[in-house]
Amino acid sequence: MHGSELAPMEPSLRSWLRERVAHYARREPADIDPSVSLTNYGLDSVYALSLCGDLEDHLGVVLEPTVVWDHPTIEALIAHVEEMLGGSSRRMDAG
Amino acid sequence: MNEHSSFVELMCARAMEHGDQTALVFSADPFRPERDEILTYRSLDQAARRVAALLQARFAPGDRVLVLQPTGLGFASSFLGCVYAGMVPVAAPPPDGHRRQADRIAAIARDADAVAALADTTDMEALTTWAKEQDLPGFALLDPSSEQLPLAAAWRRPPADPDALVFLQYTSGSTSDPKGVMVDHANLLANARLLALVLDLDSATVAGGWLPMHHDFGLIGLLLTPLILGGRSVLMPPMAFLKRPNAWLTLIDRHGIDFSPAPNFAFELAARRATDAEIAELDLSRWRLAVNGAEPVHASTLEGFARRFAAAGLSPTAPLPGYGMAETTLVVSGDRPGRHPVITPVDPAALERGELAPPADGATARRLVSCGPAEVLDIIVVDPDSGRMLPDGRVGEIWVRGPNVARGYWRRPEETALVFDVTTADGDPGYLRTGDLGILHEGELYVTGRIKELIIVRGRNLYPQDLEAVTRTAHPALERGVGAAFSVPVPEEEVVIVRECRERDPAELARVAEAVRDRLSRECGVNAQGIVLVRPGRVARTSSGKIQRRLVREQFLRGDLTPVHAELSPSVRANLPAVKTGRTAS
Numbered sequence: 001m002h003g004s005e006l007a008p009m010e011p012s013l014r015s016w017l018r019e020r021v022a023h024y025a026r027r028e029p030a031d032i033d034p035s036v037s038l039t040n041y042g043l044d045s046v047y048a049l050s051l052c053g054d055l056e057d058h059l060g061v062v063l064e065p066t067v068v069w070d071h072p073t074i075e076a077l078i079a080h081v082e083e084m085l086g087g088s089s090r091r092m093d094a095g
Numbered sequence: 096m097n098e099h100s101s102f103v104e105l106m107c108a109r110a111m112e113h114g115d116q117t118a119l120v121f122s123a124d125p126f127r128p129e130r131d132e133i134l135t136y137r138s139l140d141q142a143a144r145r146v147a148a149l150l151q152a153r154f155a156p157g158d159r160v161l162v163l164q165p166t167g168l169g170f171a172s173s174f175l176g177c178v179y180a181g182m183v184p185v186a187a188p189p190p191d192g193h194r195r196q197a198d199r200i201a202a203i204a205r206d207a208d209a210v211a212a213l214a215d216t217t218d219m220e221a222l223t224t225w226a227k228e229q230d231l232p233g234f235a236l237l238d239p240s241s242e243q244l245p246l247a248a249a250w251r252r253p254p255a256d257p258d259a260l261v262f263l264q265y266t267s268g269s270t271s272d273p274k275g276v277m278v279d280h281a282n283l284l285a286n287a288r289l290l291a292l293v294l295d296l297d298s299a300t301v302a303g304g305w306l307p308m309h310h311d312f313g314l315i316g317l318l319l320t321p322l323i324l325g326g327r328s329v330l331m332p333p334m335a336f337l338k339r340p341n342a343w344l345t346l347i348d349r350h351g352i353d354f355s356p357a358p359n360f361a362f363e364l365a366a367r368r369a370t371d372a373e374i375a376e377l378d379l380s381r382w383r384l385a386v387n388g389a390e391p392v393h394a395s396t397l398e399g400f401a402r403r404f405a406a407a408g409l410s411p412t413a414p415l416p417g418y419g420m421a422e423t424t425l426v427v428s429g430d431r432p433g434r435h436p437v438i439t440p441v442d443p444a445a446l447e448r449g450e451l452a453p454p455a456d457g458a459t460a461r462r463l464v465s466c467g468p469a470e471v472l473d474i475i476v477v478d479p480d481s482g483r484m485l486p487d488g489r490v491g492e493i494w495v496r497g498p499n500v501a502r503g504y505w506r507r508p509e510e511t512a513l514v515f516d517v518t519t520a521d522g523d524p525g526y527l528r529t530g531d532l533g534i535l536h537e538g539e540l541y542v543t544g545r546i547k548e549l550i551i552v553r554g555r556n557l558y559p560q561d562l563e564a565v566t567r568t569a570h571p572a573l574e575r576g577v578g579a580a581f582s583v584p585v586p587e588e589e590v591v592i593v594r595e596c597r598e599r600d601p602a603e604l605a606r607v608a609e610a611v612r613d614r615l616s617r618e619c620g621v622n623a624q625g626i627v628l629v630r631p632g633r634v635a636r637t638s639s640g641k642i643q644r645r646l647v648r649e650q651f652l653r654g655d656l657t658p659v660h661a662e663l664s665p666s667v668r669a670n671l672p673a674v675k676t677g678r679t680a681s
Contacts, residue, residue: 026665039612042664044622046337046364046553053338065334066192069617 013058013081017074020054034074043068055081101255101280102323103179109325110140118322120303120329121167125346126339134168139175139322142168144247146176146213146239151251153235154210156181159263161204161212163189163222166308166330171318173213173239174308178261181253185209185263185275186309190221195561195618201229202273203265207505211235257281263505264311264421266556275505276421285498286315286424287323289471293429294384294415296324296354303329303352305336305343310554312389315425316356340365341373344407348378356386356417358554360587362396366403380408384432388417390551391542393586394438394462411435418466418542422514422527424499428474428540430467437465437539446543451488451534465539472497475519475526476535479546482520490543493533494519494526548644550582552590552621559644562592562615562623569614570607572598576631579647583625585670590615591625593647593656595634604628604660612662624664629656 014034022029025041032041043051048068056063059081064070071080099105109118114137121132134142150160160177162184164170170186177184185207187200204212214222216238226234253259261283263275290296302321306313308330321328329350336343344365347355362385387397397414405411416436417429430436440460445452454460473496476485485491494517503511518524532544550557562580567573576595582588592611598604608626615621633656635643650656654673667674 037609037613039616039622040609042622042624044553044616045620046360049334049337050340050364050368056338065338072613 013078014074016058017051017055017077020051021074024050032074034078037072038068038074039072059085061085099255099284100257101259102261102283102319103253104255105284105323106136106140106143106175106179107252109322110136113325114140116325117327119168119171119318120327120350122329122331122346122350123167124335125331125342125349128349132168134171139171141247142172143175143179144250145244146173147179148245148247148249148251149237149239149242150177150180150182150211152245152249154180154182156253157183157260158211159183159185159207159209161200161207161209162186162308163200163212163214163218165189165215166305166313166332169215169240170308174262174314174318176239177213179250179253181259183207183260183263185265186314187265188307188309189215189218190225192221193618197225197229199273201225201231203275204229204231204234206273207263207265207275209234211237213237213239216241255280257284260502262314264314264501265309266311266421274507274510277502277505278424279502282424282499282501283315283319284323286426287320289497289499290316290320290426290429291324292471293417293426293431293467294354294386295432296320296326298325300324300326300354301329301350301352302326302354303331303346303350304355304357305331305333305346306357307333310389311419311421311425312356312358312554316386320425321354336361340368344369344373344377344379344404347382348407351381353381354384354386355382356384356388358389359387359392359396360390360553362387362400362414363393363587366396366400369403371406374404374407377404377407379404379413380410382409382413384415385409385413386415386417386429388419388429388466389554391584391588392416392464392466394436394464395586397436397438397464416464416466418540420529422501422529423472423495423497424501426499427472427493427495427529428467428469430465439463439465439536439539439541446490449490451490451536451541463534463541463543466542467540468538469535469540470538472499473526474535474540475523476533477519479528482518484519484521488534488536490532490534492546493529493531493540493542495529496526500527548581550580550588550590552582552588555620557590557619557621559642562590562619562621563642565614565618566592566594566611570610572596572603572607573611577634577636577642579634579642579644580623581644581648581651583648583652583667583671585664585666587666589625589664589667590621590623591627591648591651591667592623593627593629593634593651595631596628596659597631598628599659601660605662608660608662624662625667626660626662627651627656627658628660629658633657 018029018032024047071077118136118139119134261280415430419426442452442454443461476491479492503515534541559580578594615623635646
């Protein structure tokens with residue numbers, strides 16, 4: 001994990017997640033609302049795990065397989081990842 | 096292997112003949128080969144003897160023992176250990192923290208009347224709580240990795256009896272009412288022989304993949320059959336595949352696996368997720384048998400997978416459709432290796448009438464995939480009502496007879512008689528009713544659908560009763576009334592829920608639909624894209640109150656339901672234009 005990647009993490013992670021969800025849901029990223037439950041876009045358990053694997057690779061962290069169930073929107077996922085990585089995005093800016 | 100009358104005798108002989116050969120490889124992370132763990136035939140035999148000795152000191156021959164370990168060397172040693180002990184192992188999924196899984200394992204423990212479970216250290220705490228909550232008094236929890244195991248010499252070899260049960264396979268029955276298929280030693284050995292015959296497997300075969308061990312495809316296809324044949328089994332965790340499908344392909348490449356089966360969805364997922372860069376790194380030229388089974392096989396998946404991975408050296412004839420079930424130990428039929436899948440375009444309307452006919456010019460065809468020649472077992476297609484054999488090209492129920500047809504359902508003599516030992520109208524006895532619909536045409540077996548209401552999505556068997564019960568709990572507006580769950584092929588199977596609902600406010604109806612989808616996703620891991628809410632009394636039932644799921648499904652497909660609220664996936668809208676999508680009730 002690199003600080004330089006994390007600095008603008010929140011906005012870039014949001015767009016990255018929208019792109020991934022759009023890919024699995026076969027839609028346009030613009031059609032993915034970060035505050036809407038991912039099940040609305042047809043992401044079932046298989047793609048939830050795919051997304052978990054993608055996130056792990058993207059961030060270089062290990063996540064619980066249930067992460068997408070427990071945090072079922074893009075916003076909730078971002079909040080969870082930020083909390084897990086030890087604080088707000090401002091603190092990550094510093095680190 | 097014919098000279099051995101039990102699996103235990105056979106495995107002991109293998110350990111004598113070639114004890115130094117690798118029997119089993121467990122790759123926790125296929126991207127990190129340095130973490131691979133290996134058991135030779137001798138070390139597997141020794142480990143099984145020690146677990147067996149532990150069990151023999153505490154339990155009686157024939158007792159049922161759950162094996163709840165995740166895929167790995169520990170699972171294999173425990174499962175074989177139970178068989179070596181002369182007891183009956185029951186592979187079940189390890190607890191995953193979800194209520195539904197906990198209930199299912201408990202229902203299996205009760206139905207099998209199991210005396211104990213073997214589990215991993217990491218699951219012991221959760222299982223101790225589980226055993227208390229589920230009220231399983233006297234049920235023992237054992238962790239073979241931390242127990243002081245007796246020496247292998249303490250093991251007492253059980254008598255070699257081909258008719259003794261070798262395991263119970265719980266893949267049938269709903270969560271609340273599981274059914275255990277009784278497989279005996281002779282069934283297991285016969286199934287291995289038949290699978291070897293269909294796929295040209297032998298002692299040089301390297302089988303491998305991620306299929307879970309509590310499923311017959313994984314347990315028998317990936318683990319037991321290669322051991323029986325004296326080959327090699329290479330296993331990885333199912334979760335590693337689901338997170339990174341490329342891990343499966345990497346495993347196949349790195350270990351030179353020639354037989355790796357999976358359900359249709361896995362081939363779709365792998366093809367869809369692979370990047371060009373990943374494919375450039377893969378050599379899949381030795382993967383001879385990419386057997387596609389355990390759920391409906393799609394022509395487009397077979398073709399798309401072969402096309403996508405041609406650049407990795409995958410043979411165009413590697414994708415092989417197959418058909419089987421726990422009731423036949425595993426195998427019914429499979430396509431011949433080295434042959435291109437046989438795909439027959441047919442007229443969908445004729446097929447619904449039960450006939451195979453070429454598509455009319457310009458009309459949309461349904462492409463039926465042959466699951467191989469009907470040649471290793473006796474396979475017939477009969478009219479399920481009259482029991483009469485049907486001629487070539489007619490849709491009926493698939494009936495099967497052969498040495499790998501299991502003994503029946505554990506402690507269910509009536510159902511066993513109805514399913515496992517049926518006679519045709521002409522007096523030909525001893526067939527298994529599969530509950531699947533199919534066609535025999537020019538010697539090829541095509542599976543076209545199901546009689547039973549089982550829903551198969553992504554290789555999982557789902558019972559409509561389970562989905563309907565969870566739906567009821569999703570929202571207060573659903574506390575009364577009934578629903579019907581079924582699936583529709585668009586072309587992948589998608590779950591649809593038709594549910595009675597008293598609510599009239601459109602905004603609240605949308606919330607109800609969302610709650611149903613959310614609850615099914617959380618509790619069952621099911622993505623129900625089709626949620627159709629109807630007025631109370633609209634879901635068809637028999638006079639005795641039984642839900643008529645097939646009728647509701649037909650009404651849905653014809654557009655005869657009058658929903659108060661309907662949410663449908665884009666693929667349902669695109670493929671099933673007759674389905675009503677709007678709010679048509681006032």
